[in-house]
Amino acid sequence: MSGMYLEDFAPGQTYRSSGSIRIGADRIRAFASEFDPQPFHLDEEAARLSVFGGLAASGWHTAAVTMRLFVESGFRPAGGIVGAGLDELRWPLPVRPGDELHIEAEVLDVRASKSRPSQGLIKVRMTTCNQKGEAVQIFVGNLVVPRRG
Amino acid sequence: MSGMYLEDFAPGQTYRSSGSIRIGADRIRAFASEFDPQPFHLDEEAARLSVFGGLAASGWHTAAVTMRLFVESGFRPAGGIVGAGLDELRWPLPVRPGDELHIEAEVLDVRASKSRPSQGLIKVRMTTCNQKGEAVQIFVGNLVVPRRG
Numbered sequence: 176m177s178g179m180y181l182e183d184f185a186p187g188q189t190y191r192s193s194g195s196i197r198i199g200a201d202r203i204r205a206f207a208s209e210f211d212p213q214p215f216h217l218d219e220e221a222a223r224l225s226v227f228g229g230l231a232a233s234g235w236h237t238a239a240v241t242m243r244l245f246v247e248s249g250f251r252p253a254g255g256i257v258g259a260g261l262d263e264l265r266w267p268l269p270v271r272p273g274d275e276l277h278i279e280a281e282v283l284d285v286r287a288s289k290s291r292p293s294q295g296l297i298k299v300r301m302t303t304c305n306q307k308g309e310a311v312q313i314f315v316g317n318l319v320v321p322r323r324g
Numbered sequence: 325m326s327g328m329y330l331e332d333f334a335p336g337q338t339y340r341s342s343g344s345i346r347i348g349a350d351r352i353r354a355f356a357s358e359f360d361p362q363p364f365h366l367d368e369e370a371a372r373l374s375v376f377g378g379l380a381a382s383g384w385h386t387a388a389v390t391m392r393l394f395v396e397s398g399f400r401p402a403g404g405i406v407g408a409g410l411d412e413l414r415w416p417l418p419v420r421p422g423d424e425l426h427i428e429a430e431v432l433d434v435r436a437s438k439s440r441p442s443q444g445l446i447k448v449r450m451t452t453c454n455q456k457g458e459a460v461q462i463f464v465g466n467l468v469v470p471r472r473g
Contacts, residue, residue, distance in 0.1 A: 210388035239359035260414035
């Protein structure tokens with residue numbers, strides 16, 4: 176399998192999505208209908224009266240779109256992007272209809288696994304930004320990456 | 325708006341989803357096609373040769389289904405379920421085609437906001453389990469909840 180191994184990663188490396196994804200009101204409502212059916216993700220009028228003050232995407236929709244952007248970035252571990260989990264995640268601003276999202280990823284840490292000699296873990300800070308460059312989601316993820324040889 | 329306020333929550337309270345959601349292979353592939361188009365989420369044969377050893381749902385699919393189960397549980401803050409973010413998230417086991425997921429949520433902490441007197445934050449440990457009772461996802465989430473009066 177082609178791609179990068181643990182030995183190819185180093186703290187400070189950065190990756191950006193090649194493009195952006197626009198989140199339309201129809202997609203916000205479709206995702207929410209299936210996974211997060213709350214009024215502020217489904218209905219403009221109900222959303223106006225909610226804490227969001229207008230239609231906003233589910234945070235899990237933002238997370239899912241972030242993954243799409245990550246898969247389409249130049250970040251290519253051998254064996255694929257396999258997440259063990261996250262250290263933290265924040266949604267500092269809502270995603271609004273028409274927002275165009277892109278990602279900026281930075282490798283924070285690279286280490287071999289103690290229990291599994293064939294693999295390691297890398298820590299990546301993932302920032303999802305809207306078209307104004309404002310962060311709408313930030314997480315620190317832990318990814319499983321194979322070692323060479 | 326009906327629902328629970330900060331004053332109604334206390335550490336130790338638990339909530340379960342009223343039912344479960346079955347994750348079929350078709351749904352695994354559909355979610356992955358849109359949000360996480362990697363071979364081990366899309367193709368049985370490629371998945372068999374991957375670190376997962378067989379088709380597995382995207383972790384973000386599990387997270388999205390977890391939200392659906394949470395919205396349909398008896399957990400009803402006034403103003404809806406509004407997440408500020410997560411302290412941590414782990415995917416200890418893959419979700420396989422045919423798995424039936426349910427959730428168990430426990431309130432860990434309840435506190436007033438220092439900066440916003442009208443609201444508070446509650447910390448909830450959310451465990452998503454399969455039909456064997458095995459945890460497939462665990463996170464600690466921070467939710468924004470309104471105060472009374």
